[in-house]
Every structure is written in C-alpha cells, then in structure tokens.
Amino acid sequence: MRARxxxxxxxxxxxxxxxxxxxxxxxxxxxxxxxxxxxxxxxLSILPGTQVLRLAVPAYCQDDPALxxxxxxxHADLFLRRLGGRTVRECLPxxxxxxxxxxxxxxVLELAALMARTRSPLVAVTDAGRLVGAVTLQSLLxxxxxx
Amino acid sequence: MRARxxxxxxxxxxxxxxxxxxxxxxxxxxxxxxxxxxxxxxxLSILPGTQVLRLAVPAYCQDDPALxxxxxxxHADLFLRRLGGRTVRECLPxxxxxxxxxxxxxxVLELAALMARTRSPLVAVTDAGRLVGAVTLQSLLxxxxxx
Numbered sequence: 001m002r003a004r005x006x007x008x009x010x011x012x013x014x015x016x017x018x019x020x021x022x023x024x025x026x027x028x029x030x031x032x033x034x035x036x037x038x039x040x041x042x043x044l045s046i047l048p049g050t051q052v053l054r055l056a057v058p059a060y061c062q063d064d065p066a067l068x069x070x071x072x073x074x075h076a077d078l079f080l081r082r083l084g085g086r087t088v089r090e091c092l093p094x095x096x097x098x099x100x101x102x103x104x105x106x107x108v109l110e111l112a113a114l115m116a117r118t119r120s121p122l123v124a125v126t127d128a129g130r131l132v133g134a135v136t137l138q139s140l141l142x143x144x145x146x147x
Numbered sequence: 148m149r150a151r152x153x154x155x156x157x158x159x160x161x162x163x164x165x166x167x168x169x170x171x172x173x174x175x176x177x178x179x180x181x182x183x184x185x186x187x188x189x190x191l192s193i194l195p196g197t198q199v200l201r202l203a204v205p206a207y208c209q210d211d212p213a214l215x216x217x218x219x220x221x222h223a224d225l226f227l228r229r230l231g232g233r234t235v236r237e238c239l240p241x242x243x244x245x246x247x248x249x250x251x252x253x254x255v256l257e258l259a260a261l262m263a264r265t266r267s268p269l270v271a272v273t274d275a276g277r278l279v280g281a282v283t284l285q286s287l288l289x290x291x292x293x294x
Contacts, residue, residue, distance in 0.1 A: 023288060026284075027288035027289055030177075030285055032268070049268055049284045050262045050268055051266070053259045053263045053287070053288075056259055057256060057259050057260045057263055058256075061256055061257075062260055062263065063264065065249075065257060065260065068254060068256045068259075068260045068261075069253065107216055109208055109215045110208075110212060110215035112200045112204050112215075113204045113209055113215045114212070114215075116197050118197075119197050119198070120197065137196045137200065138177055140200070141170060141173060141196070145174050
C-alpha cells in the first residue's frame with residue numbers, strides 16, 4: 001500500500017482565494033486544512049484551519065487573552081467583516097522547515113512518519129511535482145486500524 | 148456567546164489509556180485530538196492525533212524518510228503490534244508553552260485567538276479547573292459562519 005492507493009481528491013486554494021471562501025470550505029467539508037497550490041498545481045504549502053482563524057482575530061487581541069475576553073458577542077459579524085476582502089495570502093503560516101508533501105510511492109510508514117514529524121494531519125501527494133491528491137490522518141488511521 | 152455555550156462533551160484519555168484505544172477513538176469519532184485529564188478530571192494536555200501516530204513509527208524511521216520508504220506493506224500489522232502494550236504516556240508531545248485550555252467565560256474571539264496561537268483545533272473548557280467540555284475549530288467555524 002502506497003500513497004497513490006490512499007490519496008483522494010482534496011480541495012485546493014491559491015494565494016488569491018478569499019479567506020472567507022477558505023473558511024467556508026474548511027467548515028462545510030470538515031477538513032483538517034487546505035492545500036495551497038500555485039497556478040501549475042504544485043503544492044506551495046499546507047494551510048492549517050487554525051491559521052485561517054488567525055485572520056479573523058484583530059491584531060490587538062491575538063497575543064492578549066485579556067483583550068479578547070472583553071470583546072464579546074455579535075462576533076459572527078466581526079468574523080465575517082474581518083475575513084471579507086482578505087485572501088489566503090494573508091493567512092499563510094511561517095514557512096515550516098519541512099512541508100507535509102510526498103510522492104505517490106510513499107509507504108504507509110513514510111506517510112505516518114511525515115505526519116508525526118510535521119505535526120500535520122494532512123499530507124499532499126504529488127506526481128512529478130503536481131498535486132494528485134491528499135492523505136489525511138483519518139484515512140491513514142482507518143487504513144492501519146483496518147476500520 | 149461564550150465557551151460555556153459552545154462546549155460539548157468530548158472524549159478524554161488518561162496517561163494509562165492504551166495507545167491503541169486512543170488511536171481507535173481518534174479514527175472512529177473523527178476527532179482532531181484527544182484531551183488528556185488527570186484522575187480529578189483536570190486537563191493535563193491536548194494530544195494531537197499526529198502524535199499518537201508517532202508511537203507507531205519505529206524510532207529508526209522517524210527522522211529518516213529513506214528508511215521509512217523501504218519498509219513497505221503489511222503495515223496494518225506493524226502498526227497494531229507497535230501500538231500494542233503502549234500507553235498515552237508515551238505519545239505525549241513536548242509540553243508546549245501554552246495549552247489550549249480556557250474557562251467557561253471565554254468569548255468567541257478569545258477561543259479563536261487561542262486556537263490560532265496554540266495551533267490547536269481543539270480547546271478544552273474548564274470550570275474551577277475541571278474539564279466540562281471542548282470547542283473544536285469545526286464548531287467554532289460553524290458558529291461564526293452561521294452554518
């Protein structure tokens with residue numbers, strides 16, 4: 001069993017995808033993250049769901065729990081307003097030292113080691129550099145636990 | 148809307164929970180992680196799903212993709228064998244500087260800031276230090292996007 005057998009189609013975004021669209025994609029399809037691709041379909045990064053949220057939090061609240069505590073209620077509005085007009089470009093995490101990206105020949109063990117090392121529940125699978133699908137922690141666990 | 152309104156029951160594990168049981172819980176219930184509690188029900192840590200996987204990867208493969216690549220097939224067996232007899236105690240991540248734990252009065256904005264800052268899609272909610280439930284990235288997004 002190799003990555004090519006486990007990989008499934010997975011939603012992608014580009015640097016110009018609206019942040020609100022990315023948030024809706026995560027929520028509607030219950031995804032652990034999104035794959036960011038360039039115009040040629042090459043994975044540029046993996047965008048964890050938590051980093052899309054970051055955009056919705058005003059800068060003055062991000063590192064100060066006390067400030068975030070006093071701003072209460074009506075926040076569906078606040079979130080939508082803050083995400084509106086912004087793009088995925090603005091929620092990119094700092095580039096990690098290793099991206100959870102591998103090729104179609106990766107073994108199950110290699111996928112597991114990559115997820116553990118990068119702490120990413122989502123691995124992008126490429127063929128000649130282009131994205132062909134993804135393996136999630138859930139699908140890997142389902143496979144190894146034979147569920 | 149505060150954490151007490153959004154928090155739902157969430158599975159917990161203890162240091163002595165078998166690693167295989169933790170893996171099955173993650174897979175069966177499609178969870179982003181598990182909450183580790185002490186015998187008094189106080190959250191000790193949040194265990195990301197990827198760190199349970201780490202236990203299943205032999206040490207000699209963890210940091211060497213080339214070695215993980217050559218060990219192929221029959222790995223449902225390997226995983227189950229390696230997880231067998233081990234406990235959650237052995238898959239604990241290094242203690243992060245901040246745990247995704249808050250109290251029932253946390254605002255939506257505070258929950259979002261905490262998830263973004265700790266990069267955890269799962270926040271434990273406590274009352275007087277004891278776990279009362281959890282808020283996931285999914286439920287927070289569903290709420291703020293009014294889905």
